[in-house]
Amino acid sequence: MFLTAKNKSLDITHLKSVIFDMDGTLIESEHVWAEAKKHIAQIHGQKVSDEELQKFIGRGISDFIDEVFGPTTVFKKEMIKQEIHVRALN
Template identity: 45%
Template sequence: MIKAVIFDMDGVIVDSEPIYEKADKEIFQRYGINLSDKELQNYIGVNLLDIWTDLFNKYHFKGEYKDYEVEDFIEEHVHGHYKVLSESDELALMPGIKEWFEYFKAKSYKMIIASSSYEPIIELIYQKFGLAKYMEGYVDGNSVEKGKPEPDIFLQAAENLGVKAEECLVIEDSEHGISAANQAGMKSIGFDRDTDYNQDLSSADILIKEFNQQNLEKLSL
């Protein structure tokens, strides 16, 4: 029996991926890193620690960045994301997601965010859109040892809510996120938008393209 719903944030609650994509390209180019679209897609849903650990091992940074540690790159990246999100006029809730929040709230399901983003970014979104009305907090990507596709972040979210893993439903838009939900032993909804991100969500229990009433009725909660 499902008692709780765990939401990814970026690309599920807010349509932030296009904003991130532009910012990421600028950030990586600043360090002399030119990633292909496929390489960028492989990092969707992955936390910054894992991304920058991977990049740090692949690239030999020189000049002003030669003494940088992974943590230095992460700090600047988080600051870059925070800046573009806080200044963006395009950042908005995903169409229909608020109605889903209202539905789950009316049914007394517990709700929480489990996002690979860092705490300042999640807090910005949390406050901007008044998510405390629905959510019982959040788990950020820096608060668990292993990020998605490992299940740690979802297991921590379930623990925070005081529910069992099998009592949770995860809503995700990334391949890594669905994999993490499966490994956690949770039911999952793959939010398969018409994007160029090419995420394989086929292992999700349910696939949807919109947050609407028709898809809510598919859940049978």
């Protein structure tokens, strides 16, 4: 079996297993993402309570941005997504 991505093939016939992780299965990171979302929202002048953050558990960053920041440009939305990722992963 081969995986193909961007004109490159990866031989995976030697693999015996593959692990797919959903948040909370192997590592619980929801609190990290919640803190990052709250911090970046505050930087942009948006107050988000811990209770409000609860409704975004299991939902994507795009949903969070749409509901907290309201209508915005694609560029600004991508910028905010990037800021959240950087905050969460550092």
